[in-house]
Amino acid sequence: MNEMLTPLGLSHFLMTGSILFVLGLIGFVTRRNLIVMFLCTEMMFQGVALALVAFAKFHGNVTGQTFVIFVLTIAAAEAALALGLVVMLFRRRGTLDVEAWQTMSG
């Protein structure tokens, strides 16, 4: 049985990470709710973090895991700022629809 199975490789984790990244990307492009759009960027961070940790294991080097700490830092800063902006935008237009702000695209 075990001879038939391929051992877990780097490709398995890169595959899952890239699927998470692409799903986050599609969500960011298609959804019109500001909050869900920012949630999708967090999902893209998840995919990247998984790839980083997998590479850390593959190369026997902890620096990949250290970088996930910085990814988490940036994600936390981004969430604080973006959600503050979302609340302010909601107070101005009374809706979370991104298309209410289409005039900003010039």
Added chain:
Amino acid sequence: MSTPLLLYIASVLGAIALVLMMPRPGNRLAPLGALLGAATLGGCWLAVAFNTGLIHDFSANTLGLPATTFIYFYIFSAIAIAAAVRVITHRRPVYSALWFIMVVLAGAGMFLVLSADFMAFAMIIIYGGAILVTYMFVIMLASQPLEPGQEDQAPAYDRFGRDPLWACVAGFLLLAVLLTVSFDNPDRPTMLANPDAKMASDAEVLRDTLTGRGLDAENSDELASSPQFTADRVSNVERVGLDLFNKHPLAIELAGVILLVSLIGAVVIAKTHIPPGEQHPDPESAAAKAAQTQGGAA
């Protein structure tokens, strides 16, 4: 059948499944899409997991994980992908956020499979605990009052996607490219194992740490091999901490500056005064207006 062809077919099927599941009024094909997506993912994994000859064997890039861990990887990976699909297809932002917690938990499980214990728990605490609670707060603060008589309906901007077809085409094109690169091909060895790649042994880590503290090399070698140090292993947290503070001191300072700037920025944004003329009078008329424009569009 060659590996890239199989991956392209899987990408196309996945794109079709996701298009079917995207929020759309009166969407009856969503269960069909879910079924197709699950079948695609299952088929892809069967081809990957078993030596069927459909996928090149990647003995070149194994991670040296024990054979028993593979089942955990497949479980966590399936949960993560299913929850991610739910995040982007659910009509209610609250449920999207709850499904995202599921993605984070499954991702933490995969980190545990990769023996990155510290990152797994940091993920759960920071993402599942702190960031998602903030999201929940904002969803509660900024939710639109529902139109009378349609309380079970989400607002229009949650019920319609924006060009889901083209987004799926572009996204899965990117996925096909990424998978082609990440799956090893014997003709094009892009990701062979680094021959020098070997996790530093506990004794090596200890010796480096002790040498860094000003002990000379022979002395620290002796210390590192002494029974009091070899008795306990160097844990993952200690390895990450040593790497973080020994090799990236500047990056820590920069991260601190970024956090400070975002703290000040968040305070400034929260205290911004909106002139009464630009403030939205009351959200209910906005809902009524949205209903009007939607009626006009229909």
